[in-house]
Amino acid sequence: MLIPLLLSLLVCSATCKDQDSALPRLADVKAAEAFIDSAEVVVVGFFEGEESHGFRELLAAAKLVDTVPVALCTDKEVWAELSISSDTVAVFRKADNHQENLVTANVKKLETDGLVNFITINEVRYITEYNQVTAVGLFNSEVKxxxxxxVNRGSEEYAELKERLEALAPEFTGKFLFVLINGALKSNSRSLGYFGLKPRELPRVGIYDGDSDMKWLLPEGEISTERVREFCQSFLKGDLKEVKQATAGAEAKTEL
Known part of the structure; x- marks a missing residue:
């Protein structure tokens, strides 16, 4: 009985070590800055050591969110540079220059699924596809x-338009969040209705201002990089306030 138990513990220990070694270690500020700049969204686990609350759970979560790079950091100079004072899981994203911190001491029951949810909710990218999960991160952002x-997924223009706006989004970092709404999904009918749109009328581009709860549609026509850029600039200059808002359908609510 004792031998199988020891073997089990050894296997568990080896597995944890393998998971740990698979994640990069950020040994200094330069390494941390390079890692944070390496992708649109990254996660860093700032832990005192392997026995810290949430350490093992982050290792497991990292395997489940393989689209987001994850690293570990114990260096206190890096902590100070990034305003970290205790064990923390932090999401860094370029779309709005935001750092979202989860202080593990504030979470009594920290589980792998909870960390996966935290990362997924805050995975706001240069162009983020709208759904019930990403909506939380989008509307919690300081960028309103x-x-x-x-656009309807599967349409001829879907991939090209997504790529075009994804390339434009960095020009408006901290000013706009670029959001893709798949009109082919029934769950997005309310979002379309809020702008008075139907799936057959897509693709279209709109602006929603969370501060004023106002909305506008780019006039019909080619959705070119230049037209979208000018549309965004018109909003930032305040010119759209004089333009008629998009008309909401009868089913619309004051949220997307």
Missing amino acids: AHLLLF
Whole structure:
């Protein structure tokens, strides 16, 4: 009985070590800055050691969110540089220059699923596809202006338009969040209705201002990089306030 138990513990220990070694260690400020700049969204686990609350759970979560790079950091100079004072899991994103911190001491029951949810909710990218999970991160952002691309997934223009706006989004970092709304999904009918749109009328581009709860549609026509850029700039200059808002359908609510 004792031998199988020891073997089990050894296997568990080896597995944890393998998971740990798979994640990069950020040994200094330069390494941390390079890692944070390496992708649109990254996660860093700031832990005192392997026995810290949430350490093992982050290792497991990292395997489940393989689209987001994850690293570990114990260096206190890095902690100070990034305003970390205790064990923390932090999400860094470029779309709005935001750092979202989860202080593990504040979470009594920290589980792998909870960390996966925390990362997924805060995975706001240069162009984020709208759904019930990403909506939380989008509306919690300090950036309240959203540039919306309404397009049906599977349509001829879907991939090209997504790529075009994804390339434009960095120009408006900290000013707009670029959001893709798949009009082919029934769950997004309310979002379309809020702008008075139907799936057959797509693709279209709109702006939603969360501060004023106002919305506008880019006039019909080619959705070119230049037209979308000018549309965004018009909003930032305040010119759209004089333009008629998009008309909401009867089913619309004051949220996307």
